[in-house]
Amino acid sequence: MTEFPTQPSLQAEPPAPHAGQAGEADRPLLEVRDLVKHYPVRTATLFGAWGLIRAVDGVSFDIARGETLGLVGESGCGKTTTGRCILQLEQPTSGQVHYDGQSLTQIEEMALRKIRRRMQVIFQDPYSSLNPRMTIGQIIGEPLKVHRILPSQGARAQRVAELLNFVGLLPVHGNRYPHELSGGQRQRVGIARALALEPNFIVCDEPVSALDVSIQAQIINLLEELQESFGLTYLFIAHDLSVVRHISDRIAVMYLGKVVELADRQELYENPLHPYTKALLSAVPIPDPLVEAKRESIVLKGEVPSPLNPPSGCAFHPRCPIAISECQGVVPDLREIRPGHWVACIRV
Amino acid sequence: MVLGLLTVAVLADVLANDKPYYMRYRGKDYFPIFRGYLVKLGVGKWPPEILNVDYRDLGAERALFPPVPYRSDGVDLAAPFADPSLDHWLGTDKLGRDVMAGIIHGSRVSLSIGFVSVGISLVIGIVLGALAGFFGSWVDLVISRLFELMLAIPTFFLLITIAAVLPPSIFLTMTIIGLTSWVGIARFTRNEFLMIRNLDYVTAAIALGVSNRKIMFRHILPNALAPVMVSVVLGIAAAILVESSLSFLGIGVPADLVTWGSILNEARSNTFAWWLAVFPGVAIFVTVLAYYLVGEGLRDALDPRLRGSQG
Numbered sequence: 034m035t036e037f038p039t040q041p042s043l044q045a046e047p048p049a050p051h052a053g054q055a056g057e058a059d060r061p062l063l064e065v066r067d068l069v070k071h072y073p074v075r076t077a078t079l080f081g082a083w084g085l086i087r088a089v090d091g092v093s094f095d096i097a098r099g100e101t102l103g104l105v106g107e108s109g110c111g112k113t114t115t116g117r118c119i120l121q122l123e124q125p126t127s128g129q130v131h132y133d134g135q136s137l138t139q140i141e142e143m144a145l146r147k148i149r150r151r152m153q154v155i156f157q158d159p160y161s162s163l164n165p166r167m168t169i170g171q172i173i174g175e176p177l178k179v180h181r182i183l184p185s186q187g188a189r190a191q192r193v194a195e196l197l198n199f200v201g202l203l204p205v206h207g208n209r210y211p212h213e214l215s216g217g218q219r220q221r222v223g224i225a226r227a228l229a230l231e232p233n234f235i236v237c238d239e240p241v242s243a244l245d246v247s248i249q250a251q252i253i254n255l256l257e258e259l260q261e262s263f264g265l266t267y268l269f270i271a272h273d274l275s276v277v278r279h280i281s282d283r284i285a286v287m288y289l290g291k292v293v294e295l296a297d298r299q300e301l302y303e304n305p306l307h308p309y310t311k312a313l314l315s316a317v318p319i320p321d322p323l324v325e326a327k328r329e330s331i332v333l334k335g336e337v338p339s340p341l342n343p344p345s346g347c348a349f350h351p352r353c354p355i356a357i358s359e360c361q362g363v364v365p366d367l368r369e370i371r372p373g374h375w376v377a378c379i380r381v
Numbered sequence: 382m383v384l385g386l387l388t389v390a391v392l393a394d395v396l397a398n399d400k401p402y403y404m405r406y407r408g409k410d411y412f413p414i415f416r417g418y419l420v421k422l423g424v425g426k427w428p429p430e431i432l433n434v435d436y437r438d439l440g441a442e443r444a445l446f447p448p449v450p451y452r453s454d455g456v457d458l459a460a461p462f463a464d465p466s467l468d469h470w471l472g473t474d475k476l477g478r479d480v481m482a483g484i485i486h487g488s489r490v491s492l493s494i495g496f497v498s499v500g501i502s503l504v505i506g507i508v509l510g511a512l513a514g515f516f517g518s519w520v521d522l523v524i525s526r527l528f529e530l531m532l533a534i535p536t537f538f539l540l541i542t543i544a545a546v547l548p549p550s551i552f553l554t555m556t557i558i559g560l561t562s563w564v565g566i567a568r569f570t571r572n573e574f575l576m577i578r579n580l581d582y583v584t585a586a587i588a589l590g591v592s593n594r595k596i597m598f599r600h601i602l603p604n605a606l607a608p609v610m611v612s613v614v615l616g617i618a619a620a621i622l623v624e625s626s627l628s629f630l631g632i633g634v635p636a637d638l639v640t641w642g643s644i645l646n647e648a649r650s651n652t653f654a655w656w657l658a659v660f661p662g663v664a665i666f667v668t669v670l671a672y673y674l675v676g677e678g679l680r681d682a683l684d685p686r687l688r689g690s691q692g
Contacts, residue, residue, distance in 0.1 A: 117584075120588055122584055122588060146590040147590070149588060149589065149590040150590065152588075153588060153589070154584070154585065154588045156581040156585065157581075158581055161580045161581045161582065162580075162581035162584075162585055163582055164582040164600050164604070165604065166603045166604055167599075167600075172582075175586070175589065175591065175599075176589040176590070176591075179589065179590060179591050179592070179595065180590060223585070226585065226589070229589075230589065
């Protein structure tokens, strides 16, 4: 089922793509190794054959404590699936996820439920992420009740008010229903719910993509403030490089289920190596007309190929401006070109 | 509307009864209707002077009768097939039983059949639909095949067959209608669960470590209920129709029990007595219509989004 090229270089060497800052003593909070998620799908014809959607195809990275890893890529490149597999909301087809040294992929149901307190998720769509029949107070208070952290109603109400305060809402909002709030307010509720269990790690799954630009900045700032006050670690998923730039320490770029480049924020923006990253960066407008006019813009040809039938060799080669014939045959490994800068391209 | 019907059903004894509310007879006061309840409960006894008497012919000094002073099964052989008149508002049938009283008491049968049988199918339907929709994969496969199996059983003919074998009983009829008509509710529930299960707030609940049972009942079910409720109310209407059809055929409920269907049945063999067909027909029509309207109202009332826009 999982007959695909593995990445021996990553499996063999323990110090996988990782920020240089942390000492050897403390392990990264989250280690993802060769994560694979394939979805079997039936083709549209009657008695159609089963195909495989390779949503995530061998992704590895580490996230250090207190760090924010940005995960960018086009729609459908497997960013969200990666996030969901890490949280065990989807069963990965293969691969390993270690949280604080504990393997999440081979864990008992009860132990998993316990460890869920430590890792939470914030969703993209603030409309579908809140149960329309529960008040805000019930939504935020539910995790406290379920995990029997605050079984008494009074203490819970107090904690809910406190959480609402953290995210910039008022205690009165606790009695409202989700439809009575604006998109930005609802997103704040989603954040408060994620904070209720005092997690260390939060997957932010495009938390601002559905919001107005003015609200986006507020939410990003809120997330940064919360990170500082609670020492949170983020996996920040986005399709927008400018949003990620602001909040991330390191950035991973995904293309068709694979990480193609991973580097420190500064390094990635100033010195992108992978042709796909270069193309993405050139699409970000620069608010200076002189610079904007001078720089070359790379427009990619064609569409993103279907993950049902990815191109041979390097998945990016049909659209790559610097592709050579070899690219069709070789699946490029993620190599450390410079300290902390990993690229999957044979032309670099 | 439905509340009105419920009131009629509950108060059937008071609205249509051959006993007066109050009467003064040979210098003594009586409350025969209420005394009747006490006797049924075994608390009281009929005074011998009014035991098994015809109150209308008693010649009491003063008496206050219900608006329809007949029992549904009060046979009056002197007045078979009476036209609608002031005496018998909706006429009488071939045994001289008052049609108005029959319709009023028949509402009890119709409504209880509707509620009990749909209650049974609601429980089965929601549980199976929820399991199928929530767990998916092979659970869904097995339960969905069960749906198809149930759909292939013709309820009506099953009822006729069972009614032919077993003694007619209203309870049996309710149970069979309930046990065979849950597929619609189950399918609605399953579809809603399938859809809602993939919404982010359910994913959030999983991520928060909420148990499956809580997710099903607290997060999904309340949001799935509105469309299910509509099918429930339609189910009540359908059950009433099935019962009426059965009584019309003269099976399902005991022959001495007057129901809307059994009055209609008499119209079949006595075509000149139009009132036997029209009035119970109107009663069925109005009831079924009322349930449809209730379905609509319920859907609006259950949805906090609509509640908000009105307030």
